[in-house]
Amino acid sequence: MSERRIGVYICHCGGNISDYVDVEKVRAAVGDEPGVVVAKTAMFTCSDATQQEMVQDIQEQNLDGLVVASCSPKLHTFTFRGAAKRADLNPYQYTQVNIREQCSWTHTDDKAGATGKAIRLVRAGIAHTRLSTPLEPIVVETVPKALVIGGGIAGLRAALGLSDIGLAAVLVEKEPEIGGWVAGFEGMYPHAKGGRQLIASLWGEIQKRPDVTVFTNAEVIGKSGSFGNYQATIRVNSRPAETIPVEVGSIIVATGFDSYQPEADEYGYGMDGVVTLPEFKKMIDSSTGPLVYKGKPVKDIAYIYCVGSRQKPDLPNANRYCSRYCCNAAVHASLTVAAKGAKVHQYHLYRDMRTYGKYELLYKESREEGSLFLKFADDAPPAVTRDENSGKLSVTVADQLTVGTELTIPADLVVLVTGMVPRSNEELVKTLKLPVGKDRFFNEIHPKLRPVETVVDGVYICGACQGPKNSAESVASALAAVTQSAGILKKGFAELEPLVATVKPDQCAWCGKCQETCPYGAVEKVRLNDQDVAAINEAVCKGCGGCVPVCPRDAIDLQGYTDAQVKAMIDGLLKEIG
Amino acid sequence: MALLNPDLVDVVRQNNEFNASACMNCGVCSAVCPMGIELLPRKLFRYVLLGMEDQVKVNTETIYSCLLCKVCEVNCPAGVHIAENVRSLRHFINRQVFRL
Numbered sequence: 001m002s003e004r005r006i007g008v009y010i011c012h013c014g015g016n017i018s019d020y021v022d023v024e025k026v027r028a029a030v031g032d033e034p035g036v037v038v039a040k041t042a043m044f045t046c047s048d049a050t051q052q053e054m055v056q057d058i059q060e061q062n063l064d065g066l067v068v069a070s071c072s073p074k075l076h077t078f079t080f081r082g083a084a085k086r087a088d089l090n091p092y093q094y095t096q097v098n099i100r101e102q103c104s105w106t107h108t109d110d111k112a113g114a115t116g117k118a119i120r121l122v123r124a125g126i127a128h129t130r131l132s133t134p135l136e137p138i139v140v141e142t143v144p145k146a147l148v149i150g151g152g153i154a155g156l157r158a159a160l161g162l163s164d165i166g167l168a169a170v171l172v173e174k175e176p177e178i179g180g181w182v183a184g185f186e187g188m189y190p191h192a193k194g195g196r197q198l199i200a201s202l203w204g205e206i207q208k209r210p211d212v213t214v215f216t217n218a219e220v221i222g223k224s225g226s227f228g229n230y231q232a233t234i235r236v237n238s239r240p241a242e243t244i245p246v247e248v249g250s251i252i253v254a255t256g257f258d259s260y261q262p263e264a265d266e267y268g269y270g271m272d273g274v275v276t277l278p279e280f281k282k283m284i285d286s287s288t289g290p291l292v293y294k295g296k297p298v299k300d301i302a303y304i305y306c307v308g309s310r311q312k313p314d315l316p317n318a319n320r321y322c323s324r325y326c327c328n329a330a331v332h333a334s335l336t337v338a339a340k341g342a343k344v345h346q347y348h349l350y351r352d353m354r355t356y357g358k359y360e361l362l363y364k365e366s367r368e369e370g371s372l373f374l375k376f377a378d379d380a381p382p383a384v385t386r387d388e389n390s391g392k393l394s395v396t397v398a399d400q401l402t403v404g405t406e407l408t409i410p411a412d413l414v415v416l417v418t419g420m421v422p423r424s425n426e427e428l429v430k431t432l433k434l435p436v437g438k439d440r441f442f443n444e445i446h447p448k449l450r451p452v453e454t455v456v457d458g459v460y461i462c463g464a465c466q467g468p469k470n471s472a473e474s475v476a477s478a479l480a481a482v483t484q485s486a487g488i489l490k491k492g493f494a495e496l497e498p499l500v501a502t503v504k505p506d507q508c509a510w511c512g513k514c515q516e517t518c519p520y521g522a523v524e525k526v527r528l529n530d531q532d533v534a535a536i537n538e539a540v541c542k543g544c545g546g547c548v549p550v551c552p553r554d555a556i557d558l559q560g561y562t563d564a565q566v567k568a569m570i571d572g573l574l575k576e577i578g
Numbered sequence: 579m580a581l582l583n584p585d586l587v588d589v590v591r592q593n594n595e596f597n598a599s600a601c602m603n604c605g606v607c608s609a610v611c612p613m614g615i616e617l618l619p620r621k622l623f624r625y626v627l628l629g630m631e632d633q634v635k636v637n638t639e640t641i642y643s644c645l646l647c648k649v650c651e652v653n654c655p656a657g658v659h660i661a662e663n664v665r666s667l668r669h670f671i672n673r674q675v676f677r678l
Contacts, residue, residue: 300584345584367599372584372627401603402624408581 002035004130007063008122009054011045011070013100020104022115026069029119029577033126037061045070051083058087065129066094069122072101090134092498092560097125120573127572131565137495140539142228143249144168144492146485149220149428152180153195153471154463154478155254156202159212161482167489168211170246172218172234178203180256182471186285189332189362195471215244223251223431224521226539227458228494250458250485251432253442254478257420257464260308260319267304267416268384273393276307276418277329284333290342293413298344301337302395302411303330304382305350309419321439323419323468328359330417331366338369346371347409349382349397374399374407384414420468432459441467452481460484499560500541501548507555508533514547514556523547583629589674590626594666598623600656607650607660613643619650619660626667634667638675641667 012018081091107114151173185195222233262269355363382397460481463474510532515523522540
């Protein structure tokens with residue numbers, strides 16, 4: 001018999017579980033397991049009413065263990081830990097058993113089998129709980145400093161935001177100059193303020209801040225530690241190269257984007273007069289009067305939209321996404337051209353115009369100013385050739401707005417409205433273990449509710465390294481990353497899961513196998529009573545358990561998943577079902 | 579295959595108002611036209627904007643079939659001054675086709 005007093009709650013999940021698993025049968029089967037004092041079923045264990053009932057049972061029946069058999073621990077671990085806490089039960093004496101995703105939903109064709117499996121799973125959960133001990137979160141002090149990677153508009157604004165909120169910032173820029181893409185722009189939409197000036201004003205402000213340190217020509221080449229206490233290594237590519245270690249609490253990645261580079265011959269790219277949007281923007285920015293190309297005034301411009309964006313899936317590494325900034329940027333470019341005085345005919349060949357939000361007004365203005373918009377079908381893209389007689393470029397397109405009439409447009413310049421593509425940052429991805437999405441941009445945890453956090457605690461992403469964004473959106477996400485950093489660093493401490501490895505020093509003879517196998521560098525050799533033994537850095541250990549089986553002397557155990565608990569769970573799983 | 583002549587619209591505009599830049603080709607105008615003129619105004623305006631002069635001229639009859647009743651104009655979601663544009667087109671035809 002067991003001394004423990006355990007409460008077991010089995011969920012119907014409104015039918016999600018009980019349509020396939022006979023929950024009453026499960027309750028009856030586990031009710032007399034050693035240590036079980038309360039065994040109940042509930043329509044929804046996560047409901048306020050059932051949680052309240054649990055709290056009441058724990059207090060009235062003096063329970064010292066809790067088992068909830070419902071859905072995945074990903075969904076409700078924190079819900080039921082909270083219920084345990086409210087009843088003054090240590091949250092680590094609660095065990096979640098998954099009888100939905102891993103049982104009822106997977107065995108919809110075998111109700112008896114699903115019920116049997118659920119009984120075994122719940123028994124294992126009870127066995128695990130029987131050997132549970134109270135654990136306290138590991139509290140680590142945090143470093144009130146953040147590392148910002150990338151010195152474009154997002155990174156600069158993030159560094160300034162950190163300083164504003166009272167956190168020090170270390171900014172690392174790969175290039176010799178800060179400012180990124182935006183520093184190379186003159187007038188930008190919607191208010192035509194120059195990018196160069198925007199960067200200059202940010203830079204001017206940063207120079208006044210003693211708590212912001214900037215490294216240019218530098219890269220982050222190493223990261224260890226855990227959130228709140230990262231040790232990062234910066235390499236400054238000077239001669240000779242210099243490596244600088246920094247201690248930071250969080251890391252904000254703002255490495256930006258690359259512009260799509262068309263293939264040779266894609267829409268005539270490579271022909272004289274066929275340029276990409278950034279090349280065209282440079283041309284506009286560097287001309288004071290009317291646009292001139294190779295000594296000749298530019299009279300006709302054809303823009304081809306969606307180059308490198310919304311590509312068909314059959315292309316290798318197709319960019320399936322819309323780059324969303326390019327419609328606005330091209331329309332704005334056409335307005336800038338028109339404002340330069342000389343009469344220029346401008347033709348916009350598009351698939352769909354996506355001048356979303358306030359930028360719709362730019363589109364309207366561009367049409368009123370005289371730009372002509374022609375829509376081509378996805379499967380009938382325009383073709384660019386050179387007219388041998390006139391020497392001009394010639395763009396042919398079937399305009400869907402003119403009943404598909406085939407048109408030939410003479411042009412001095414053809415602008416390929418190119419989108420954003422992810423930067424190749426393989427080294428950084430490896431160093432920070434950054435999650436990369438299908439589109440090869442960096443991935444957030446949740447697109448709506450956790451838009452700048454990554455699965456790596458304390459590592460945030462912002463700006464166009466996450467996906468196409470204009471500068472306003474990049475800055476907004478940069479400030480979101482600042483807020484998230486402040487959320488953990490301003491408290492001064494962080495609470496980590498106590499489910500970490502522990503060493504029994506009297507059994508350890510230091511062979512070093514655990515240190516070799518640890519992927520996080522959490523094992524250290526320490527001297528104890530004139531003996532070398534292993535010690536675990538609790539703040540660094542992730543509780544993966546990799547070190548436990550390699551120890552030849554069974555000197556390591558994992559808190560919350562001890563060998564004894566795992567063995568008891570196996571016994572619980574294998575027990576006969578009567 | 580038609581070659582674009584972006585200057586045609588300036589000829590039509592001579593002393594007249596012609597503005598169809600807001601037209602998004604939805605077809606409401608054609609749907610509500612009591613004369614059932616399918617061509618006017620959306621396709622014809624497009625020909626003017628693109629400079630397809632021949633297409634405009636061969637449709638002289640159509641341009642004069644319009645009653646200028648403005649049913650299309652009050653229903654136009656883009657607020658194009660359709661009747662005024664048709665007047666400008668007639669002026670253009672008078673000059674260019676009838677040599678008036």
